[in-house]
Amino acid sequence: MRINFEYLHYATGEDKELEKELFLVLYQTVNEIMKEIQEPRAVLEEQSQEIIRKKLHKLKGCAANIGAEDLAAICLDGEHKAEAKQMREEDLSYYTTSIYEEFEQVMNIVTDMYQITPEDIENSNDPMAGI
Secondary structure: OOEOHHHHHHHHOOOHHHHHHHHHHHHHHHHHHHHHHOOOOOOOOHHHHHHHHHHHHHHHHHHHHOOEHHHHHHHHHHHHHHHOOOOOHHHHHHHHHHHHHHHHHHHHHHHHHOOOOHHHHHOOOOOOOOO
16 A cells, blocks of 8 residues: 655645545445446446546546555556456456555545544535535
């Protein structure tokens, strides 16, 4: 697990509230995307591969924005596999498990650091609204 805090602080101008909001956006994005790509569907279908690629691309960008480099790398690898139309069900299972495990490690670190509460998570419908 790796978070590039130097990059994150630079990108946000060391604004801790903005950084907290970005982690809440990551939380929402992971949950939204993982639900969508785990829906039962034939992973071998070309259309499904493209949907998975787009979802992993979105998650990769969100992870990269906060400096979660390992999470972004997992998403990039999965994105390439789906782009090549080689994503099988067992691959999708591997990527979803890996993403959840890495995401959990990220959130374990930042929850205390940024004092993220369960209420913050529950109330984070769109933390970027108004920024």
